[in-house]
Amino acid sequence: MAPPAPDPISSASSSDLTLMDPEPMASETTPLIGNNNKSSDDVEDGTAARPSPGKPLPKMQVYLLCFNKAMEPIAFFAIIPFIAQMVQRNGNLPYSDVGFYSGLIESLFSLTQMFVLYSWGYLADTVGRKPVLLWSLVGMTVATFFFTVSTSIWQMIVFRCVAGVFSGSGLVIRTMLSDHTTAETQAVAFSWFAFANNMGIFLGPLIGGALADPAAQFPGLFGGIKLLEDYPYILVGAAITACSVFSIVLSVFYLEETLEPESTTTSAGVSAPARPQRLSTFELLKAPGVGIVIWVYTHVMFLAFAFTAILPVLLFTPIDLGGVGFSSSRNSVWMAIQGASQAMWLVVAFPMLQRRLGTKGSLASCVAVYPLFFAGYVAMNTLLRIGTESSVAVFWVVAFIVAFIGPGVSMAFTAIQLALNDVSPNPHVMGTLNALAMTAAxxxxxxxxxxxTVIYAIGVKYQILWGHLVWAILIPIAMSLSIFVRWLPEDKQSHKLPQNEDEE
Structure with a gap:
């Protein structure tokens, strides 16, 4: 899992388990609402107030939001281990048709999500963050449970689409994190957000694989229990429901609303300025910097989704065809190493990098490494094809670099989310702005x-460029991203904030 995979939801292949979740890291606007200090002028002119330097990160709120974030990928990825078996069982299909229906069900989730994300963002900016988050979590929980007890393919399709309809929690959580953070603390908060997302991707398949069809897996314990034989995946649904209910209850009692009320009344009975007028979608897209940031966001997600889909296939492909010919066990080790490496880059390295180089500078650094990271897989195959003792020794050096250093490119996901924060015209369109970016993703x-994967398969089958056709396409696309990053606006707030007001 080099650059952890962006929740590739379009197919139910093992590529979905790569930890490069680009969604992951979506974030909101830097300006804070709620408890941030704003002047009346800031509110009246509709610009985002500068966060107060030194404001501490509300750790409990961040932990709650990250816990809620983990629930969405757990619910999504828990079905991956058994979806093919479930499709075959419910549809009584020949094995040749299983892949089509499995992919269809997962693609419908993404398509449904694409059409509703904007509405979730709009509601979060108008109704409030907390109620919209709770509705989304409840809907996702109910839909996932009924999916696990579906007895026909049509039921599976319907409930997976319903789950897509209620897949707005990640969007709202990003918005709430932005509301809680300042320019000094947002890098830390969104690094933990990305880490929570990847933990969900990691735990989901474990839960699904361990609890699916218990009567067949553990006949000594569960054999003969009619409920489990009739509904072999109900334990998965029950486990996810229990975890989700726990997170919902915690949110009901302890999570704070972060959207400002339309107006407030001071103790002297004077009304404070109302929230700035909402912008239309067209006005938001025309706002300075918004268009280019969304383009770069989508470009980064493109690379992440493509890599995530290709990696498992490449690791399995024989050396003479363009892959590295790893066994299943070695594939698992490779994925685990890259996932752990990514977590370290996100949680430990990114906050320091962002503090030193700023958002644009840290993003530019990651983007510069992307083509080299992709080229590393070409080099690995080339060294193995040579097959000499010295080339194999060099292969392991390159493999070490690709596995441990390569996942650092995943910091681009968090960096572009912080860039999205900076270009928000005001804090009250953060949900909508995130929704636009995530809809494109x-x-x-x-x-x-x-x-x-089709391009990769064509290159391997016909040995176009020795099986490296897909890299010949992706590397130039990755290189072109550096050009667009240069067009990004400079950080709205310097990463080196003044120590005191006299320095401003």
């Missing part, structure tokens, strides 16, 4: 993984 996710 969902559209990309609905077809990029499939197209990428």
């Amino acid at each position: 969902s559209a990309i996710r609905s077809f990029v993984p499939g197209v990428s």
Whole structure:
């Protein structure tokens, strides 16, 4: 899992388990609402007030939001281990048709999500963050449970689409994290957000694999229990429901609303300025910097989705065809190493990098490494094809670099989310702005993984460029991203904040 995978939801292949979740890291606007200090002028002119330097990160709120974030990928990825078996069982299909229906069900989730994300963002900016988050979590929980007890393919399709309808929690959580953070603390908060997302991707398949069809897996314990024989995946649904209910209850009692009321009344009975007028979607897209940031966001997600889909296939492909010919066990070790490496880059390295270079500088650094990271897989195959003792020794050096250093490119996901924060015209369109970016990412996710694996397969089958056709396409695309990053606006707030007001 080099650059952890962006929740590729378009297919139910093992590529979905790569930890490069680009959604992951979506974030909101830097300006804070709620408890941030704003002047009346800031509110009246509709610009985002500068966060108060030194404001501490509300750790409990961040932990609650990250816990809630983990619930969404757990619910999504828990079905991956058994979806093919479930499709075959419920549809009584020949094995040749299983892949089609499995992919269809997962693609419909992404397509449904694409059409509803904007509405979730709009509601979060108008109704409030907390109620919208709770509705989304409840809907996702109910839909996932009924999916696990579905007895026909049509029921599976319907409940997976319902789950897509209620897949707005990640969007709202990003918005609430932005509301809680300042320019000094946002890098830390969003690094933990990304870490929580990847933990969900990691735990989901474990839960699904361990609890699916217990009567067959553990006949000594569960054999003969009619409920488990009739509904072999109900334990998965029950486990996810229990975890989700726990997170919902904690949110009901302890999570704070972060959207400002329309107006407030001071103790002297004077009304404070109302929230700035909402912008239309067209006005928001025309706001300075918004268009280019969304483009770069989508470009980064494109690379992540493509890589996530290709990696498991490449690791399995024989050396003479363009892959590295790893066994299943070695594939698992490779994925685990890259996932752990990514977590360290996100949680430990990114906050320091962002503090030193700023958001744009840290993003530019990650983007510069992306082509080299992709080229590392070409080099690995080339060294193995040479097959000499010295080339194999060099292969392990390159493999070490690719596995441990390569996942650092995943910091681009968090960096571009912070850039999205900076270009928000005001704090009250953060949900909508995130929704626009995530909708574009969902559209990309609905077809990029499939197209990428098809191109890879064509290159391998016909040995185009020795099986490296897909890299010949992706590396120039990755290189072009550096050009667009240069067009990004400078950080709205310097990463080196003044120590006191006299320095401003």
